[in-house]
Amino acid sequence: MSDKINEKTIEHLAKLARIELEKDAKKNKKLLLDLSSILDYFENLKAVDTAGISPTIGSALVKNAYREDEELDISNLSLLKNQFPKSENEYLKIPPVFE
DSSP, rough: OOTTHHHHHHHHHHHHHHHOOOOHHHHHHHHHHHHHHHHHHHHHHHSSOOOOOOOSSOOOOOOOOOOOOOOOOOGGGGHHHSSEEEEEETEEEESSOOO
């Protein structure tokens, strides 16, 4: 268990985060143990030798995979327009998204 965090530290963090701690001492003790465990895990990560490994900003190496533009087939456009309940000046009207 990490000795860097205690009940006083938890209270300080809760105040900074503007959260209310449980009144139950058992739940606060569990929170203390969980946070200590997380900090211990980060200490383990610090021990890993990362020399020679370049930093990354993501795991995917794909760059802008867009499809090619295609010409729009307007032969069925009038059929589509007839399926909309409202239209105005060649525009199809839809109900407002935000009111």
